[in-house]
Amino acid sequence: MEGYLQRFLSLYRPIITKLNELLGHYEITYSLWQVMYYLKHHGASTLVEIAAHYEVEKPTITRRVQKLMEHGFVEQISSTDKREKNIQLTELGESIYRDVRKDITALEFRLMEDIPEEERHIAYGIFPKVHENLKKEKEQH
Amino acid sequence: MEGYLQRFLSLYRPIITKLNELLGHYEITYSLWQVMYYLKHHGASTLVEIAAHYEVEKPTITRRVQKLMEHGFVEQISSTDKREKNIQLTELGESIYRDVRKDITALEFRLMEDIPEEERHIAYGIFPKVHENLKKEKEQH
DNA sequence: TCAATTAGTTATCAAGGGTAACTAAAAAAG
């Protein structure tokens, strides 16, 4: 019998492919979108903060931010600590954010249309629990 | 507010990382495990069948099968159609399958421990629905 | 029998991420 993990994983590629197709219209991919999303919801941030939030290494975020700067979607602002790089969305970035956000919300609505609200809510609540349990696993090693 | 897709995606990396850590003990990764899983549950199969099932291109499966053959986990058996390559698990492959299966089941149990059975069941049932809806999206283009 | 389809391979490219080694700046120790 198929397990939860297996079903979960088999859905990943179709979802990320669909999302990247959608994001392609704005010349970004999901990994870049994550950074824009973070900046929108946390305001100006450093690369270390973004990396910590997504649990990836610093060079990964360096690259993402570089690409977003080339696109003019984010910009660096001054900071007291001269080591760190304070990043925020530009006006253009904010505008793209709103457009993408609308598209993703609409997609999500279509994908979840036939799923009752309570079920949706339950499934929704399980993700952070599994995430928690995964973190506990890590601590034990 | 965070959407379902976002929560879903933020769980992917932790899960695949954990699984690959587990599978590393057997010198495989999740993508290779998928092929072994398919062969265990469908018996001897061709590359096209495996590719179709996981919705990936043929060259992707060519590579996976090549690696598994190098490991001695799968082998080619004869086939009427000389174009196709009939692949099945070797004895070693079967044995590795059983060990890995045990480990993954145990991991899944630990990750889902604190989630009530009904909730688990609901979350579990949503994946194929979303998958279906994604396929419908595709057809419209 | 000849054209079209099918199975599989190879080569090449892109996305995404990790590790190691490094620089520059700040913080902590002395």
Next chain:
DNA sequence: CTTTTTTAGTTACCCTTGATAACTAATTGA
């Protein structure tokens, strides 16, 4: 106050995964 340690970020290099295009060999089917 120096000196040492820690922290933020970057660069170079490598791995995994998958897609596309172009190809060969075998099979179907017109």
